[in-house]
Amino acid sequence: MLHAGWAHTDARLDAEFRYWPELLSADAAHGTSLFARMLPLMAFGPGYWARTDATAHEELVGALSGMIAPGTARQTAADRTVDLRPLLGRITAPTLVPAGAHDRIIAPEQQQALPTGIPKARYAEIDAGHGAPAEDPAGFAARIAAFLDEQPTTPAESAGDR
Template sequence: MSDPILFIPGLLCTEALFAPQIAAFADRPIMVANHREHDSIEAIAADILEKAPERFSLVGLSMGGYIAMEIMREAPERVGKLALLDTNARPDTAEQTERRTFLIDLTRKKGFSKVPHLLYPGFVHESREDDAALKQVVVEMARETGPDAFIRQQTALINRIDARPRLGEITCPTLVLVGDGDRLTPPEIAEEIQQNIPGSELVTIEGSGHLSTLEEPQKVTFTLMKFLNRA
């Protein structure tokens, strides 16, 4: 029997981020992690592990990838397969931290309503900046997440560690996937992760930005099915 699949969404994202993939894996137990309650990657990972099945396949996108790498540090024996989508093993840069701090201050002082609209262009391929339907999904996920959880998530991202030194310890089958037009975690960042995880494979999704599961759902679902269903 195949392991259950544990999906971990990205910043300001909910289970809707993986809706096409969840539908495709309807024959397998699915869990979507809650990453909204804590303000450190370590605490989020520990909370997820407490609620997760004893053994599972792990799929994380963006912030979900950071959390997935922490789970691999804390409990590698529980993960049968690992998929890291549009993510980054590096710590926050000074520029990224400054941007996150600005958004936290904006949320606290002027409210949260503008934040999803400010973030959206960076989330998607340049060809989808005017995609009203996709933007609506992104804004709705952000509203469901809410300002308090957004601040906790940004705080966790600011303080995350450099995951690169431990990537070489990952021994389970690993897929690294990235959109060719991902502007937040571009292909060279994915290549760095793949090169540091022994035996891992890299797949680049053409025509996609950072939210590859929603932008090119058929391509991503096909890739995940081929990977997760492999004996």
């Protein structure tokens, strides 16, 4: 399963990933929570915003502030170099690509490139953002369960897939 993944870092993703370390540096230097405040704006879709209020949102921002790992800036630098397109065809396992229709971090078009390059992949769009597992946990789990239910359970059943 590849949720909220992307095949290659294009110009828009690169611009975003250049911005994140600046926010992290400002937070470290000034004791702010700019990065944590930006995340829900980019990660959550309309479902989150319809169900939340200012108090709950501030609690989330506080929780996110405490969860940002020290290596986030290094990971973001690595994210800028992603280009999996030449490798996607080597994935032989059945693959589910659940993508958030309202993901503002990794656009659905970027996520759709994954199943295009993976022979046994299926794309499943979810009415959520980047944080689909948190926004719609039941719907997200149902898509995964349905995909797994469709997979062969014995070696004899999967022999036809080789």
